[in-house]
Amino acid sequence: VRALENSSSVYEDTDNLQCFEFVPFISNGFTYPDGTGLMQLTRFDNATFQTENNLYIRLLHPNGTLTKFTVPTYNSTKYRPQAFPLNDGYVLVMQANDDQIIHGMLVNWSGQILQSDVMLTDGPIDNASRLRLLVKANVDPDKDFLVTIGFQWKIFSAPDITGQITQLYKGSITRHDGNWLGDYSIFPTTEGGYGIAVLEKLLFGQVKDPLVSKLFHYSPQWFLYVRFWQPDTLQFDTPHLVWQNPIPYYSIQIEGCEVAAEGTGYFCILEVPNTRDYVRVGFLSSGSVTDVNVISDDTENIEKIINGIRPLPC
Known part of the structure; x- marks a missing residue:
């Protein structure tokens, strides 16, 4: 394309x-x-x-x-x-x-x-x-x-x-309360259905540290949710959170989502314009995250993200 x-x-x-x-x-x-x-x-x-x-x-x-x-x-x-x-x-x-x-x-x-x-x-x-x-x-x-x-x-x-x-x-489909629609992408599934990836943005938020009882403010937060539709069903399933940004980014967009080349699972490519980096998020139709990579602008420096990854279910 x-x-x-x-x-x-x-x-x-x-x-x-x-x-x-x-x-x-x-x-x-x-x-x-x-x-x-x-x-x-x-x-x-x-x-x-x-x-x-x-x-x-x-x-x-x-x-x-x-x-x-x-x-x-x-x-x-x-x-x-x-x-x-x-x-x-x-x-x-x-x-x-x-x-x-x-x-x-x-x-x-x-x-x-x-x-x-x-x-x-x-x-x-x-x-x-x-x-x-x-x-x-x-x-x-x-x-x-x-x-x-x-x-x-x-x-x-x-x-x-x-x-x-x-x-x-x-x-x-609906977004989560308080979040804004940032971007979205669609892709076919190997089972004959479809997937929708929605990037939601929380403009401002706060979290309480239980150790010091203080509120810490952050802005903005990004959440990537995926939903799947199976053939002959009436609705997409419940959203699965597969990625959220580990550090604040002013802007993120979805470059696209597709079936993984190896035929197992799916992936989305996110672009971070202010850093010119890309994030590849791999996942299954169950919502389990299989892989998250950061691809730098020079495409030579690839490293695993270890912050902000949702753990796989046991």
């Missing part, structure tokens, strides 16, 4: 460009199971010096062929349209209208709109400019896919032979 996002110097789309006009750039990129790359291009309106609302899709196939099409969209004051891969042959396009309800369009690889108005959220989204819509296909992409925004989630069936999708499950 990162290679696609940063490959604008390799792939240039200069159709119909005039002298002194801005060159389009890749604003989003994903890869399908068959190796096809999905690229979302952003173009500038050279008259207004603002980005266009039209969605320009490029599909780079493993055999080197390129498919181009444009999805017509309508204006949104909060959200720009985005494209997400489903199973091979289909793209889910997200856009919001002025009532801040998130809609979806199902488009095939030829650019044909198969389903024009899928309700991805049931109502307006608060602070829609800050929240991110995430879409993740099942480990078996022909089965279903998960859509989340903030604390709302929905699971839809994969497109059928007529190119239609159906909502299967929906719900919401």
